[in-house]
Amino acid sequence: MKTLFQNAKILKLNTDNGYITGDVVVNGNIIEYVGKKAPNGSYDKVIDVNGNVLMPGFVNAHAHTAMTLLRGVKDDVPLQEWLMDGVVPMEEKMTDEDVYWGQMLGIAEYVRNGITTFEENYFNYEGFTKAINKSGLRARIGIGPKINDRNNNHYQYLENLLQIVKNNTDESLVNVVVYAHSIYTISEDQFYAMVKFANDKGYPFSIHLSETLKEVGDCTVEHKELTPPGYIESLGFLDRPCLCYHCVHMDKDDIQILADYGASVATCPSSNIKLASGIAPIYAMQNKGINICIGTDGVASNNCLDMFKEMFLVSTLSKVSLYDPSVITAKEVLEMATINGARALGVNSGEIEVGRNADIILIDLNSPHMQPSTNIISNLVYSARGSDVYFTMVGGKVVYDNGKYNIGEDIEKIYEKVNEIRKRISSND
Ligand SMILES: [Zn+2]
Incomplete structure (x- = not known):
């Protein structure tokens, strides 16, 4: 053709x-x-x-796509309440099929808004991988340990997820990253299993990092005064290419660590300001040569999948946080949303x-x-x-x-399904 x-x-x-x-x-x-x-x-x-x-097409460098099912859940409450009273109880009710339809809705929103590649981190792998495959979009899929799971054969668990991804997707469109949710949800044993797995198979890493002040504070208390970048460095997590999501609360030394290892950062401004996490120091990170790209994060904290909105915010938040409109240019922001994202995800696009x-x-x-x-x-x-x-x-x-x-499902059917699912998972029965 x-x-x-x-x-x-x-x-x-x-x-x-x-x-x-x-x-x-x-x-x-x-x-x-x-x-x-x-x-x-x-x-x-x-x-x-x-x-x-x-x-x-835009490269969305950080997403939990099927969270479209949770659009507008607990909008105006603190992060912990949003997560524990809103997001988690509803996610626990989701089946593979629910996640399939949530993924389809997100994919429809992606193609409507010009997003052609995305980094996916979610659960119910059977559900979302089938949707990605059917739609024909390009994705890098994070395979990672179950959050707070302390009793698993972690290496085998990753192997099982990898098999699902391989069975359900087309390797010309989908690649894999070993994904740690965060330092506060993943145990040291799990981290070591991930490092071994990635080294054995040659995969890169990704992680939510330094997203909130609480994460940084707790980390320094629990891990001998190491901040999140210092802690993942000590685990060997930066020895392979690493994409770090958010990076809002970063001091000079933190930025230097990521720069020294050639890590990339996916900034998610809508999510960071909606959850009142803060403003990422884009200017400082860029000046150290860190590859900066842009993500939407999940819909539950955004609430839409539109890279134009994210580009506007990356630019204007950087400017206002330093009271200087010259710290970032429109061209740099467009690069972040396209070629920098492609570089971070290891795809030949952008x-x-x-x-x-x-x-x-x-x-x-x-x-x-x-x-x-x-x-x-x-x-x-x-x-x-x-x-x-x-x-x-x-x-x-x-x-x-x-x-x-043209994503493998009729758009009207997607709307019907996600509304049915939302009603079911919202109920307390
Ligand atoms: Zn996220």
Whole structure:
């Protein structure tokens, strides 16, 4: 299958305008041509982009996708109450099938908003892996120990999860990361099993890290004054490529540790401000050369899966926290949401370039808030929203086109199912 996109403003962040005008050719699942005028030839499909923006799909570097089922649960209460009285009791009632439908709803939201790749951390693996596979989206799946499980054969548990992922997904679209929920929910035995597992199999790591002040305080008390980055360093958890989610409460030494090991950070500003966790020190981390990418986190703390909102917040929170609008540029934020995320997740996407995966979205410029369309990069970061995306392609497959979803389930059926599930898991019976 060969597709020609014509007459597009192709996002190229390292050019003067931030874009070039021209054509893109997709052959199978790969970008084959990017330039002024595609070679003459026969194409299975020709799409006239009409001067709109063609750009790489967003990489959502931290998500618990099926938490869409919990949208709006315990919105305005402290984190501990939100988690223990709202989220956890409902999650305990979820079956594999529930998680399948929650995942499908999240995937619909992803393609609607131009997200083509995501990092997944959830449970009920049979449910969510089947949804990912059916939809055709690209994902990196975290396999990790059960939270607070102290009596397992931890290594074997990871092996079992890996088998589920391998059985249910396509390795051309899905890769694996060894995932620790956090230092306060994972025992030392579990950490050591994870390190051995990752070393044996050659997998990278990911973890929620330094998300709240309480996490940092408790860690220094329990682990000989080590802060969370120092503690995971002592466990050997930074000896392999590591993606750390949140990193809100980081001092100079913490930042230096992550920089020394070449770790990446996924910042999740909506979640951090909604749960009143704080503002991540993006400027300081970036200055130390840490690869910063962006995640939505789960819907229960966001409450929507829109990278445009996250980009706006990464930029503006960094500026206001230092009272300086020059500390971060729109171009840097776009890189975080695309190429930096792809780098952190180890996928060959995130740029419109020959040889990259054909993960492509089209953005409509024909709205008042996108005009004048002279400064595309600025419009994308400060003005655009998810609903400006009108076409989404993952690995050469069209998954969303002008209101039509192609993710393996009918959108109306997804809405019906998630409402039924939500009613059931909300009840106290
Ligand atoms: Zn999270």
